[in-house]
Amino acid sequence: xxxxxxxxxxxxxxxxxxxxxxxxxxxxxxxxxxxxxxxxxxxxxxxxxxxxxxxxxxxxxxxxxxxxxxxxxxxxxxxxxxxxxxxxxxxxxxxxxxxxxxxxxxxxxxxxxxxxxxxxxxxxxxxxxxxxxxxxxxxxxxxxxxxxxxxxxxxxxxxxxxxxxxxxxxxxxxxxxxxxxxxxxxxxxxxxxxxxxxxxxxxx
Amino acid sequence: xxxxxxxxxxxxxxxxxxxxxxxxxxxxxxxxxxxxxxxxxxxxxxxxxxxxxxxxxxxxxxxxxxxxxxxxxxxxxxxxxxxxxxxxxxxxxxxxxxxxxxxxxxxxxxxxxxxxxxxxxxxxxxxxxxxxxxxxxxxxxxxxxxxxxxxxxxxxxxxxxxxxxxxxxxxxxxxxxxxxxxxxxxx
Numbered sequence: 001x002x003x004x005x006x007x008x009x010x011x012x013x014x015x016x017x018x019x020x021x022x023x024x025x026x027x028x029x030x031x032x033x034x035x036x037x038x039x040x041x042x043x044x045x046x047x048x049x050x051x052x053x054x055x056x057x058x059x060x061x062x063x064x065x066x067x068x069x070x071x072x073x074x075x076x077x078x079x080x081x082x083x084x085x086x087x088x089x090x091x092x093x094x095x096x097x098x099x100x101x102x103x104x105x106x107x108x109x110x111x112x113x114x115x116x117x118x119x120x121x122x123x124x125x126x127x128x129x130x131x132x133x134x135x136x137x138x139x140x141x142x143x144x145x146x147x148x149x150x151x152x153x154x155x156x157x158x159x160x161x162x163x164x165x166x167x168x169x170x171x172x173x174x175x176x177x178x179x180x181x182x183x184x185x186x187x188x189x190x191x192x193x194x195x196x197x198x199x200x201x202x203x204x
Numbered sequence: 205x206x207x208x209x210x211x212x213x214x215x216x217x218x219x220x221x222x223x224x225x226x227x228x229x230x231x232x233x234x235x236x237x238x239x240x241x242x243x244x245x246x247x248x249x250x251x252x253x254x255x256x257x258x259x260x261x262x263x264x265x266x267x268x269x270x271x272x273x274x275x276x277x278x279x280x281x282x283x284x285x286x287x288x289x290x291x292x293x294x295x296x297x298x299x300x301x302x303x304x305x306x307x308x309x310x311x312x313x314x315x316x317x318x319x320x321x322x323x324x325x326x327x328x329x330x331x332x333x334x335x336x337x338x339x340x341x342x343x344x345x346x347x348x349x350x351x352x353x354x355x356x357x358x359x360x361x362x363x364x365x366x367x368x369x370x371x372x373x374x375x376x377x378x379x380x381x382x383x384x385x386x387x388x389x390x391x
Contacts, residue, residue: 014372017350017376021350021354022354023206055329055333056332056347056348059247061256063239071257071261072231073232076268
């Protein structure tokens with residue numbers, strides 16, 4: 001390390017902030033401290049920097065907290081399942097083509113039968129416990145952002161009541177003034193129209 | 205790195221090891237440790253709560269994906285903030301964000317003694333935060349990493365991908381700009 005050549009005319013200005021935050025290595029720190037003992041200007045400088053640092057330390061923004069963690073957890077699970085899918089896709093390259101073709105035929109046949117049944121039923125909640133008041137179950141698109149989710153939940157004056165569950169479903173409670181059938185339907189229609197953010201919505 | 209930081213670093217490394225094995229509880233501990241720090245870092249560089257939250261999520265997802273690749277060449281904090289820094293730069297680039305005009309450094313400043321007296325006499329907290337916002341993005345980042353995170357100029361250089369001399373110079377000019385701004389506001 002180069003020796004610092006400091007006289008009273010050559011102040012170690014560039015090192016003082018790092019002295020204040022106690023991150024200088026010992027040789028640097030010792031030399032700056034020796035200089036400080038006889039330099040009133042640098043002592044004043046250090047005092048100023050200490051005040052600034054103390055103030056910056058008080059900085060405490062409000063945090064996303066549990067909602068942020070739940071969002072990360074949802075994305076992590078999505079990420080993990082996507083990786084699994086990719087792994088399976090790689091192994092499938094060497095798989096049995098006949099078995100896949102046979103499965104496809106069965107799936108198409110089943111799909112034709114299921115379609116008629118599925119569309120004859122209203123959308124139903126996928127899972128979850130019961131709660132007081134009107135709760136909607138909502139899952140979001142994988143690429144939905146916090147801003148997008150908040151915007152649409154705010155638009156119906158909803159509050160997060162729980163989730164996401166294993167299927168990535170959030171429970172959103174409707175406000176008291178929106179718990180009549182018309183209000184619920186309006187909220188459902190609104191959410192269903194937000195296809196770029198919402199992937200599924202149903203009343204619990 | 206002081207003793208406390210070294211202790212934290214060991215703890216974070218242990219968590220990263222578990223995260224690399226897919227341990228979600230370890231990720232939750234890691235998230236809780238870094239949430240306020242990443243959020244504070246985002247807040248000095250981006251515009252609104254949603255952006256801060258998105259950045260936090262992106263950084264932690266990156267940690268989840270790459271925990272196994274952490275080699276310990278730097279501290280865990282430096283590694284995480286390096287990820288955050290690059291994510292912020294990407295965001296700003298995509299938005300074509302205009303940099304704050306750095307306060308010029310040639311203006312006259314009240315004498316250090318005057319300013320020191322004013323600092324002790326006045327409620328300066330809000331002024332310091334106001335003046336921080338007037339720094340250039342790079343200056344603000346260096347001050348934040350130095351005084352909120354207590355990182356060394358070497359670590360800050362690693363995070364920002366800049367030489368140590370550049371970091372020290374940015375800090376020096378940031379301090380001058382803060383002084384000038386404060387002397388104007390606290391009159």
